[in-house]
Amino acid sequence: MSVDDYGLKWTDGTDVSIATLENTVISSKYPCLKFSNFGTGSITYTHDVAGNDIVVATHNLGYNPQYVFLTQWFDIDNDVKNDTYRHAPVFDNLLSGSIYFTAVPYTTTTQLKYTVYSYTGSGSASITLKYIYIIYYNPEDE
Amino acid sequence: MPKQLNIIERATLARRLEVNKRRLDQLESLLSGIPLRTVKFADLAVTIAKITGLSADKITTGTLSVGEQILINDGTDDRILITRDDIRISKEGIDVTKTITETNKKDFILLSLTELHKLRYAGFVTSGSYTHGLGKVPIFFNWRVDSATSPTTYTANKDARASNTAITNLVNPSYIIIFNEGANP
Numbered sequence: 326m327s328v329d330d331y332g333l334k335w336t337d338g339t340d341v342s343i344a345t346l347e348n349t350v351i352s353s354k355y356p357c358l359k360f361s362n363f364g365t366g367s368i369t370y371t372h373d374v375a376g377n378d379i380v381v382a383t384h385n386l387g388y389n390p391q392y393v394f395l396t397q398w399f400d401i402d403n404d405v406k407n408d409t410y411r412h413a414p415v416f417d418n419l420l421s422g423s424i425y426f427t428a429v430p431y432t433t434t435t436q437l438k439y440t441v442y443s444y445t446g447s448g449s450a451s452i453t454l455k456y457i458y459i460i461y462y463n464p465e466d467e
Numbered sequence: 468m469p470k471q472l473n474i475i476e477r478a479t480l481a482r483r484l485e486v487n488k489r490r491l492d493q494l495e496s497l498l499s500g501i502p503l504r505t506v507k508f509a510d511l512a513v514t515i516a517k518i519t520g521l522s523a524d525k526i527t528t529g530t531l532s533v534g535e536q537i538l539i540n541d542g543t544d545d546r547i548l549i550t551r552d553d554i555r556i557s558k559e560g561i562d563v564t565k566t567i568t569e570t571n572k573k574d575f576i577l578l579s580l581t582e583l584h585k586l587r588y589a590g591f592v593t594s595g596s597y598t599h600g601l602g603k604v605p606i607f608f609n610w611r612v613d614s615a616t617s618p619t620t621y622t623a624n625k626d627a628r629a630s631n632t633a634i635t636n637l638v639n640p641s642y643i644i645i646f647n648e649g650a651n652p
Binding site: 332333351353356357358359360361363364365366367393395407408409410411412415455456457459462 | 539541546547554556558573576578583584604606608625626627628629630635636648649650651652
């Protein structure tokens with residue numbers, strides 16, 4: 326027996342002895358994209374005020390990891406917060422470009438951060454946007 | 468004077484002695500560790516079994532139950548651990564029974580945890596929305612496609628929007644992947 330003879334293979338109902346990779350739900354032979362951090366949070370910012378930059382999570386992985394970030398957003402066209410979640414970064418602006426909303430997550434080698442800025446021209450309202458994030462281990466860096 | 472055995476009685480006694488001797492020899496072999504050929508037990512309780520080969524190909528009905536755990540070794544390290552609570556797989560070279568910490572958890576797959584994506588739905592959508600009914604905002608991906616039957620291009624759609632009941636603002640047609648993982652922030 327070689328090392329290849331050991332392992333765990335879980336199929337979608339196909340005979341495990343003949344199942345191809347496409348029929349396999351999980352296999353110890355192939356690495357999975359695993360979560361390092363998974364969480365939720367919110368950012369509160371004020372229209373027309375710079376410096377809305379927060380730390381979402383500290384991962385301390387020592388490299389810039391891949392991530393998914395879903396966030397609520399500000400609908401510039403209708404001048405109202407939208408409670409649905411979109412993939413960030415989110416950019417929304419009027420055609421002129423002078424009225425705009427930007428929501429940009431980014432990573433460092435130790436943190437996932439999030440910065441939001443908007444100029445609505447309708448006053449300095451305080452807005453809170455909720456978000457969901459997942460940080461993944463990068464198999465190539467582990 | 469005791470009565471002498473006749474020839475028939477002597478032969479019967481000799482056969483019984485021979486049978487008993489074979490039984491004693493078997494018991495001595497069992498106790499001294501010499502492998503027996505085939506032994507059948509109606510019911511067997513073993514405290515510690517050291518089995519070098521086990522054929523279970525005749526188990527076609529019923530349930531194979533294990534009270535504590537199954538540990539599979541790859542010849543060097545214990546790599547797969549199946550317990551009553553979890554199935555745990557370790558990376559090659561890593562002992563699967565090690566205590567898992569925030570630092571080394573990357574070396575393990577734990578099926579009991581939601582650390583892997585589980586697919587909720589993947590397929591083409593030809594309307595502007597898809598109702599997932601998860602009761603939470605799921606992680607999802609959406610691509611604009613040029614055909615729902617024989618697509619040649621997939622373009623990420625960043626305008627799709629998720630709520631805890633549906634994904635909306637989809638382009639038509641598009642391809643969507645929805646995972647069970649998500650949250651209600």
